[in-house]
Amino acid sequence: MRMFGFSLAYFLVMLDTTVLTVALPGLRDSLGGSPAGQQWAVNAYTVAFAAALLTGGSVADRYGAARVFKLGVAAFGGLSLLCAAAPHLDVLIAARALLGVAAALCTGGSFGLLAEMYSEPAARARATGVWAALTGTALAAGPLLGGLLVDLYGWRAVFLVNLPLAAVSLLAVRPVTSPRGVRGIDWRVQALAGAFLGLLAEAVIDASPVAGALAVAALAALVAAERRSPDPALPGGLLAATWPELLAGVVANFAFSGALFVLTLMFQDVRHLTPMAAGLAFLPLTLPMAVNPLLTGRLVARHGPRPPILAGLALVAAGLGGLALTEAVAPWLVVTGLGLSFVLPALMAGMAGRAPAGTVGTAGGVLNAFRQAGATLGVAVMGVIGRPLLAAAVLTALTCACYGLAAARARRVRVS
8 A cells, every 4th residue: 555655656757747738828828928838847847856866865864764755745736726727828837847846755765665665675676666557547547637637627737636636645654754864955056956957948948148158157156065974865876886787767858758759749730630539649658667677676676777878778779760750650759768778777776776774765766867858958959950869869879888898897896
């Protein structure tokens, strides 16, 4: 029951990364706004989510995963109601940003609870597969559920559905408690991370050189603050040990979120599909992400995380390349979704296994922060460049090669 409760909350978090995409045309008709404003309706959530994840994991380690998880779920439900009641686009964007902060608390607490319940690596890998399958269902349900709700009740319904799900999640984990930790939190780093991601997204979406310059300045200040901090957001050695996984997470989410954004507009604006039909068109992409993580969990338990990650990246590159270069859609969506279903659960299991004692929530927050940064850039970049799917395929293929070289080097180091 507890597993169901914290998996359901992460289901909500992932649902809100995709459920709004098929509602964009209806949102545009209701609230107006420019294409950049529509991108911000999606990106306000992912920018705030990515920035707050750096601290969300640390907060879970410091104050107890269960306590932080419950706070995040309650806030998520309340803020979803605010999104549904938004009278114009600016209010929706602001509410979506706050919703991203609540999502970060849910995620940090959920990842910490998973590690507390399953301390043995093989058992944790299998449990991560179950968790990823349950939460991957959110990615499958997002476009389909969003399309159904928009067709029947309008775009506001995609937020109202969160309220009963949040209530069920809270009831399921009500008796769960977690110990407090001793690790501190550097709030300056959190603020600078949020500023950097927000300015970076603004620079890409609006082609603003001023925002780009400010993003570079915020990044420099973030690096300097992190080096001086007694409680850095990245614990010592974590980045050096896990940079291949973090790179893979960035690129996987870049490809998925960017392709989802581009294909949604193509399905509805070019092919004139209804929101419901567009949601159904995404099932070949999203269904493997709901089913295959169970197999991925077993593979990780037996062979470690890196072989599934490498195979998954290769499949994502092939799927995106097929979408870009052929007229067929459904077969290549299956290939892409299958690749993502290998990559994402293996990344979570790998980060949990490499995290030092007392920092599992932090490690999960770092991974998810990098992933959501990739999602933000995917929507921003692929919405403004030509041949976006082909560009994403090339980027993923290069990352696959880089990851393979890093994995081979790590094996040679262990052998020697």
